[in-house]
Amino acid sequence: MRYSIIVLLAAVLLGACKTSDNGASKVVKLKQSGKEYTVLKKGKGKKGNVGDFILFSLVIKGNNGKTVVERTDEASWAKEEIKAVDSTTIPVIEMIYTLSEGDSVKMEKPITGDKRSPGLEGIDTLIYLIKAEEILDKAAMDKKVAEEKAKQAKKLEGAKVVEAEIAKKVAGTLDDYKAGKLGSKIKKTENGVEFYINEKGSGPKVEKGNKVEVAYYGVLKEDGKMFDNSFGRAQDLPFTAGMGQMIKGWDEAMLYLNEGDKATVFIPYKLAYGEAGRPPVIPAKADLVFYIEVHKVKK
Numbered sequence: 001m002r003y004s005i006i007v008l009l010a011a012v013l014l015g016a017c018k019t020s021d022n023g024a025s026k027v028v029k030l031k032q033s034g035k036e037y038t039v040l041k042k043g044k045g046k047k048g049n050v051g052d053f054i055l056f057s058l059v060i061k062g063n064n065g066k067t068v069v070e071r072t073d074e075a076s077w078a079k080e081e082i083k084a085v086d087s088t089t090i091p092v093i094e095m096i097y098t099l100s101e102g103d104s105v106k107m108e109k110p111i112t113g114d115k116r117s118p119g120l121e122g123i124d125t126l127i128y129l130i131k132a133e134e135i136l137d138k139a140a141m142d143k144k145v146a147e148e149k150a151k152q153a154k155k156l157e158g159a160k161v162v163e164a165e166i167a168k169k170v171a172g173t174l175d176d177y178k179a180g181k182l183g184s185k186i187k188k189t190e191n192g193v194e195f196y197i198n199e200k201g202s203g204p205k206v207e208k209g210n211k212v213e214v215a216y217y218g219v220l221k222e223d224g225k226m227f228d229n230s231f232g233r234a235q236d237l238p239f240t241a242g243m244g245q246m247i248k249g250w251d252e253a254m255l256y257l258n259e260g261d262k263a264t265v266f267i268p269y270k271l272a273y274g275e276a277g278r279p280p281v282i283p284a285k286a287d288l289v290f291y292i293e294v295h296k297v298k299k
Contacts, residue, residue: 031085032094037107042103043104043132045101045132046100048097048135049082050083052141053136054080054135055135056079061126061129062123062124062126064122066243067245085097092107100132101135102132106129107127163217163231170264187256191252191271194265195257197263201259201261205257207299210242211239211241211297211298212239212298214230214237215237215293216228216230216293217229218289219288220282220287221287222286228281236296249272250267253267259296260294262294265291265292266287267288268287
């Protein structure tokens with residue numbers, strides 16, 4: 001899941017972009033490439049120099065309203081070192097180099113051809129919004145990175161303990177499920193995804209289009225082998241619920257949960273990675289089990 005988002009982001013950033021004036025914003029033409037972008041809001045902060053680093057938030061949407069990528073929290077900001085512009089500089093990077101702190105801009109990228117990457121079905125144009133959050137010189141950037149690494153290392157120490165505890169919980173729930181011990185506690189969605197509430201939360205219900213943050217632990221239903229989890233990374237997964245950013249079974253199950261819920265979801269292969277699976281980690285026709293903790297729901 002994380003891999004596909006990174007690949008998608010790279011594909012978008014490498015594309016040439018064309019914008020149009022919305023009547024209230026300024027359209028700027030880049031000097032090197034001649035491409036245009038729209039300034040939605042002019043910031044009041046400093047402008048970077050070659051060798052500085054620009055940290056920016058990013059939201060990518062389809063022309064159908066679907067949010068494809070969202071990196072708005074400080075921990076997920078993208079960063080780019082400002083370099084001299086030449087003929088090899090792609091337009092969007094050239095545009096990023098021109099930004100000052102606080103600038104908000106928009107670019108659009110038409111998708112050509114009939115083939116669509118997973119998650120881009122029904123989208124003809126990608127619209128992405130970038131805000132320059134912070135500009136740091138190399139010394140300040142090195143210091144920030146060192147501080148973040150130290151903080152993450154400390155989090156990971158505790159995360160390994162939590163990961164081991166979650167592994168035992170998932171194994172126990174899966175054993176009880178296979179033995180038929182969960183009985184009527186197992187609920188089912190309209191398309192056959194089963195879920196069991198390990199612990200009930202008291203927060204708002206997840207609705208389609210909500211921004212959510214979850215921790216997860218995924219195993220193969222057949223043998224309980226773990227294929228991915230966020231607990232060991234001490235990092236929640238943010239996404240937009242019900243909008244096709246996740247596998248179909250996960251997307252569907254989320255709409256039955258509330259903030260604070262801790263649930264185990266049993267997803268048939270047809271609503272996961274299908275006939276082919278995702279080798280070598282997920283075999284063909286693999287039914288999946290996810291333990292999910294819903295940590296945040298943003299309406």
